[in-house]
Amino acid sequence: MRQMRAGKGKAPSLGGLLIGTLLLAFGAAAAPVSAEAARPITVASKNFPESYILAEAMAQLLEREGFAVVRRLGLGGTLICYQALVNGEIDVYPEYTGTIAEAILKLSRADAAGMGPALRAAGIEPLPALGFNNTYALAVPGQLAAERGLARISDLKHHADLRLTFSHEFLERDDGWPGLSRAYGLDLSVTGIEHGLAYQAIADGSIDGTDVYSTDGELMRYSLAVLEDDQGFFPRYLALPLVRADVDARAKFALTRLAGTIDDASMRAMNAAAVFEGESFAAIAGGFLGDAGLTETRSEGAADTTAEQPETDLERLAKEMLDNTLRHLELTAIALSSATAIALVAAFAIFRVGWLSKAVVYVAGLLQTVPSIALLALMIPVAGIGWLPAVLALLLYSILPILRNAVTALTTVDPLLLEVAKAMGLTPAQELRYIHLPLSVPAILAGIRTAAVICIGTATLAAFIGAGGLGDPIVTGLALNDTGKILEGAVPAALLAIVTELVFEAIERRLAPAHLRV
Amino acid sequence: MPPDTHGANQEPAEPCVALKQVGKRFGSNWVLRGVDVSFPAGAVTAIVGESGSGKTTLLQLVNGMRRADEGRVEVLGEPVPERDVEAFRRRIGYAVQGARLFPHMTVARNVTLLARLEGWPEERRQRRLHELLSAMGLEADIADRYPHQISGGQQHRVGLCRAMMLHPDMLLLDEPFSAIDPINRADIYPVFEALHEREPISTLLVTHDMAEARRLADYLAIVGDGGVIQAGAREAVLEAPANATVTRLLEASA
Numbered sequence: 001m002r003q004m005r006a007g008k009g010k011a012p013s014l015g016g017l018l019i020g021t022l023l024l025a026f027g028a029a030a031a032p033v034s035a036e037a038a039r040p041i042t043v044a045s046k047n048f049p050e051s052y053i054l055a056e057a058m059a060q061l062l063e064r065e066g067f068a069v070v071r072r073l074g075l076g077g078t079l080i081c082y083q084a085l086v087n088g089e090i091d092v093y094p095e096y097t098g099t100i101a102e103a104i105l106k107l108s109r110a111d112a113a114g115m116g117p118a119l120r121a122a123g124i125e126p127l128p129a130l131g132f133n134n135t136y137a138l139a140v141p142g143q144l145a146a147e148r149g150l151a152r153i154s155d156l157k158h159h160a161d162l163r164l165t166f167s168h169e170f171l172e173r174d175d176g177w178p179g180l181s182r183a184y185g186l187d188l189s190v191t192g193i194e195h196g197l198a199y200q201a202i203a204d205g206s207i208d209g210t211d212v213y214s215t216d217g218e219l220m221r222y223s224l225a226v227l228e229d230d231q232g233f234f235p236r237y238l239a240l241p242l243v244r245a246d247v248d249a250r251a252k253f254a255l256t257r258l259a260g261t262i263d264d265a266s267m268r269a270m271n272a273a274a275v276f277e278g279e280s281f282a283a284i285a286g287g288f289l290g291d292a293g294l295t296e297t298r299s300e301g302a303a304d305t306t307a308e309q310p311e312t313d314l315e316r317l318a319k320e321m322l323d324n325t326l327r328h329l330e331l332t333a334i335a336l337s338s339a340t341a342i343a344l345v346a347a348f349a350i351f352r353v354g355w356l357s358k359a360v361v362y363v364a365g366l367l368q369t370v371p372s373i374a375l376l377a378l379m380i381p382v383a384g385i386g387w388l389p390a391v392l393a394l395l396l397y398s399i400l401p402i403l404r405n406a407v408t409a410l411t412t413v414d415p416l417l418l419e420v421a422k423a424m425g426l427t428p429a430q431e432l433r434y435i436h437l438p439l440s441v442p443a444i445l446a447g448i449r450t451a452a453v454i455c456i457g458t459a460t461l462a463a464f465i466g467a468g469g470l471g472d473p474i475v476t477g478l479a480l481n482d483t484g485k486i487l488e489g490a491v492p493a494a495l496l497a498i499v500t501e502l503v504f505e506a507i508e509r510r511l512a513p514a515h516l517r518v
Numbered sequence: 519m520p521p522d523t524h525g526a527n528q529e530p531a532e533p534c535v536a537l538k539q540v541g542k543r544f545g546s547n548w549v550l551r552g553v554d555v556s557f558p559a560g561a562v563t564a565i566v567g568e569s570g571s572g573k574t575t576l577l578q579l580v581n582g583m584r585r586a587d588e589g590r591v592e593v594l595g596e597p598v599p600e601r602d603v604e605a606f607r608r609r610i611g612y613a614v615q616g617a618r619l620f621p622h623m624t625v626a627r628n629v630t631l632l633a634r635l636e637g638w639p640e641e642r643r644q645r646r647l648h649e650l651l652s653a654m655g656l657e658a659d660i661a662d663r664y665p666h667q668i669s670g671g672q673q674h675r676v677g678l679c680r681a682m683m684l685h686p687d688m689l690l691l692d693e694p695f696s697a698i699d700p701i702n703r704a705d706i707y708p709v710f711e712a713l714h715e716r717e718p719i720s721t722l723l724v725t726h727d728m729a730e731a732r733r734l735a736d737y738l739a740i741v742g743d744g745g746v747i748q749a750g751a752r753e754a755v756l757e758a759p760a761n762a763t764v765t766r767l768l769e770a771s772a
Contacts, residue, residue, distance in 0.1 A: 414618075416614070416616075416618050417618055417620060417621075419583070420614060420618045421620075422583065422607075423578075423581055423583050423607060423612040423690075424607065424608070424612055424631075424632060424680075424681075425604045425605070425606075425607035425608035425610075425632065426604065426631075426632075426635070427604050430635060434620075434631065435620055439620075439621070439622055512622070513622055513664060515621070515664060515666050516621060516622055
C-alpha cells in the first residue's frame with residue numbers, strides 16, 4: 001500500500017512492501033481489472049458488529065463498482081482507526097459524529113458544526129451520514145410502552161412507579177442520568193446494574209427500563225421500545241463513512257449512495273442478525289445492499305466469487321484456521337528471532353559491566369510494564385498499522401525475558417570455574433566458547449522459551465492493529481459474543497503454545513545435558 | 519630426598535620458581551612483602567600457612583593470575599610473561615580444592631579439553647587420558663560420566679588428571695585434597711606419590727594441613743606475617759623451626 005502512495009517521504013516498510021505485493025497479486029487475480037482498480041481501497045472497521053457490517057457494506061459496494069478492496073476489519077478502537085486513516089494505512093472506515101467531535105477532535109458539543117473543516121485540515125473527509133443515530137437511549141419493554149402509552153422520555157414524568165435501572169457508567173456520566181434527569185425534570189428513584197445484565201433483567205421482568213444504545217440488536221430480540229429523546233438531550237452519534245480526501249473521487253461518490261439508507265430499526269435488525277442469528281457480516285451487508293437497491297453493478301465479479309467456491313463450512317473453517325495459524329506463526333517467528341538476536345548480542349556486550357547490565361535489564365523491565373494493547377497503539381505513529389508495528393511490539397516484549405535470562409545466566413556462572421579455565425590457559429574467547437556459554441545455554445534457552453510463549457499469546461492482540469493471525473477470530477468472536485468464533489483463534493493459539501514448549505524441550509535436550517537444564 | 523640444606527630460606531641449586539623481593543597488595547593492604555624465596559625443580563614443595571596468610575596469592579603470582587606489585591617473579595627461568603600468558607599457563611598444570619570440574623563436560627572432555635585446543639590427534643588424547651586415569655587409580659569407564667555422576671574423591675583425581683594432561687613443566691595445586699574425606703584422602707596420597715615418582719614434575723602444593731605437607735612434600739615454605747617465614751628441606755624445617763609461628767604450626771599437626 002504505502003509505497004504506492006507518492007509523496008509520503010517515508011521509505012516503504014518491509015511489511016508494507018509485503019502486503020503491497022500480496023495485494024497486487026491478489027488484486028490482479030480477483031478484480032475485474034480496470035484503470036481505477038489499480039490502487040486498492042482499504043476499508044477498515046472497529047471491533048464491534050455494527051462497525052463490521054457497515055465496513056462490509058462499504059467494501060462490497062466499492063467492489064461492485066469495480067474497485068479492488070482490501071479489508072482491515074476489527075481494528076482495536078477509535079484511536080487506532082483514526083491514526084491509521086490519517087497515516088494513509090486505511091482509506092475509509094465507519095465512524096460516528098459524536099465520537100468524531102468528542103474523542104477525535106475534542107470539540108465541545110456547540111462546536112460540532114466545525115467538524116468538517118477540522119477533519120479536512122487533516123486530509124480527512126466526512127461523507128454524508130448513513131441515516132441512523134447510535135446514541136444512548138432509554139428502553140422499556142414494548143408491551144409496557146403500549147399499556148402505559150410511553151413514547152417519549154418526557155412521558156416518564158407521569159410514571160414514577162417504574163423500576164428504572166441504569167448501568168453504573170450511565171449513572172455517573174454527566175451526559176447520562178444526572179444531566180438527563182435535570183434536562184427533563186425527572187424526579188425518579190433509580191438503581192444501578194452491571195451493563196451486561198441489564199437486557200437479561202429487563203427480559204425477565206425484574207426491571208422496567210434501562211439505558212441502551214439505540215441500535216443494539218437486543219432491542220429487537222427482547223421487543224423493547226426506545227423512548228424518543230424529545231428534548232434532544234443525548235448527543236447525536238450519526239454513522240458516516242470517514243474517508244481520506246485523496247481517495248478516488250468515484251469511490252467517494254459510490255459511498256455517498258449509502259447516505260440515508262439505514263434507519264435505526266434496520267441497523268438494529270442487522271446487529272441482531274449478526275449477534276443472535278450468527279449470520280456473517282458479509283452476508284448481512286450483501287443482503288442490505290440488495291434490499292436497498294444498491295446492487296446494480298458494472299461487474300459481477302464480487303457477487304459471483306462466493307458461488308464459485310463450493311467449499312463446505314468445514315473446509316472453510318480449516319482453511320481459515322490454517323491461514324491464521326501460519327500468519328500467527330510468521331508474526332511470532334520473525335519477532336522472536338529478531339528479539340533473540342538483539343537480546344543476545346546486547347547481553348554479551350554488557351554482562352561484564354555490572355551497572356550497565358542492571359540498567360539495561362531495568363529499562364527492558366519498564367518496557368514490559370507497558371500494557372500490550374497500549375504498546376501496539378504507540379507503534380502506530382511510528383510504524384502504521386498491520387504487520388510491521390505488530391512485529392515491532394512483539395519484539396520489544398520478547399527482548400526482556402531473553403535479555404534478563406541471558407545476563408543472569410552469564411553473570412551467575414560459578415566464578416571459580418571461570419578462574420580455573422583461565423588458570424589452565426584458556427584464552428578469553430575459548431573460555432566464553434567452551435565454559436561460559438555452554439553453562440549459560442540452559443538459562444538462555446529458558447528465556448527464549450518464555451519469550452516465545454508470551455509472544456504467541458500477545459500476538460493475538462495484534463489483530464487490533466490489523467496484523468491478522470489467530471487474534472482475528474478472537475476479536476470477531478468477542479465482538480459477536482460468539483464463543484465458537486473465539487475458540488477458532490484461542491484453541492490453535494493454545495496448541496501453538498504447547499507445540500512451542502515441546503519444540504524448545506527438544507532443543508534443550510540436544511543442547512544441554514540433563515543435569516544442567518533449568 | 520632433596521639435597522642437604524640447613525637453616526632458613528636456602529637457595530635450591532636449580533629453582534623452578536624464584537621470587538625476588540616480591541610484594542603484593544590488595545588496595546592498601548600488603549598481603550606479601552619482601553618475599554625472597556625459590557623452590558626446587560623436580561620436587562614437591564608444600565606452601566603451608568594459616569588461612570589468609572597469603573599462600574594462595576603466592577601460588578597465583580606464579581601463573582600470572584595475579585601480578586606482583588613489587589619485585590620479580592621468575593618461573594622456569596623466565597619472568598612471568600605479560601603477553602601470550604595462555605601459552606605460558608598451559609605449561610603449568612593447575613588443580614584446586616573441590617576439583618571444579620566443568621559440569622557440562624564428561625570426565626574425558628574435562629581432562630582432554632586443553633589437548634583438543636592444542637590440536638592433539640584423537641588417538642594421542644585417548645592414550646594420555648587413559649594413562650592418567652589408570653595412574654590415578656580410576657576405572658576407564660569413568661571417562662564418559664559427568665562430574666556429578668562420580669564421587670568427590672574421584673572428582674579430585676580427575677582434577678589432577680586434567681592438570682597433568684599436557685605433560686606440564688610444573689604443577690600448581692591449591693588445597694587439592696582438602697575437600698576430600700579423611701578415608702579417601704588416605705587413599706589418594708599414595709596415588710599422588712606414585713604419580714610424582716613416575717612423572718617427577720616440579721610441584722607447588724598449597725595446604726593448611728601440616729600433616730599433608732609432611733607426608734607429600736620434600737620442601738616446605740611456611741607463609742605468615744606477610745611473607746615467607748621459613749623455607750627449606752622438610753627435615754631442616756622440622757628440626758629447626760625459625761620462630762614461634764612455625765613451631766606452633768608444626769605442633770598443631772604433630
